[in-house]
Amino acid sequence: MYSLDFVRPASLAEAVTALQAEDALPLGGGQTLIPALRQRLAMPGRVVALAALPELVGLRVEGGEIRIRGATPHARVAAEAPLPALARLAGGIGDPAVRHRGTIGGSLANNDPAACWPAAVLGLGGVVRVRGLAGPREIAADAWFRGLFDTDLRAGEIVTEVRLPLPLAAAYVRFRQPASRFALAGVFVARFAGGRVRVAVTGASASGVYRWTEAEQLLASDFSPGALAPLCVSAEGMLADVQAPADYRAHLVKVIACRAVAEAASGRTACG
């Protein structure tokens, strides 16, 4: 291990200050960052531990939204989220060790193209709240996810909270890679008052999580799996690797989306 400065701040304000060093990174649950440090894929001079800060842990319902603080571990969301689709999404991430250490803020900052949280946050049309030296900033999900492992997060900022509107119905279904348990394709679907529908797809595209707007339009007038029948998902731009070729992932997107709509329409919410 090379030498680095490990900072354990006593407050969010201290964490933000500690992060202003040129090569400092926040440490959430370490499920991605620690392996990256060990492999020298990341070599920060300082890491700032967030997980023990009470200001950054917990969730609540307020103003028709679920508000989840940035360093809340997946296991806590699985146990406490009032929306079954979210609880089951969080409860299906990795294994117990990953769920008890890994955090929603770490997942959203990392924006792995196969991660589950980006699908939920984009599918619900959430807002990511961050804090840097200049103060807090709020970024709509549509602007947060900018591409593969890329987000609107700026150096020195911390994801402090995620605000997710409560839908009338929602479901997350994914087809899991059996070893890693990451999604080969995962779809989060949410229906809101007035018939508005959002559909977000993870795991499939080489550009990371994205909204499937054609599906949203059809589902707005007919919220049933059959509404998706006319759609054909192109393999262009889909991920292709040893786990699955692009056309297989494209095929999965529609199959999984139909299952997610069926689950949401039935009132059950699933995480496959």
Ligand SMILES: Cc1cc2nc3c(=O)[nH]c(=O)nc-3n(C[C@H](O)[C@H](O)[C@H](O)COP(=O)(O)OP(=O)(O)OC[C@H]3O[C@@H](n4cnc5c(N)ncnc54)[C@H](O)[C@@H]3O)c2cc1C
């Ligand atoms: C074996 C295994 C299986 C997994 N399976 C799944 C799965 O099925 N589905 C899934 O979605 N994920 C899965 N994950 C990922 C895991 O769930 C974590 O969410 C993910 O590793 C990042 O969260 P973390 O808190 O551990 O972040 P860290 O590893 O601590 O940090 C990751 C990145 O985010 C930054 N960061 C961390 N917290 C913040 C913050 N609050 N604000 C700003 N930046 C921050 C760090 O600087 C770093 O760049 C898996 C991981 C492992 C190891």
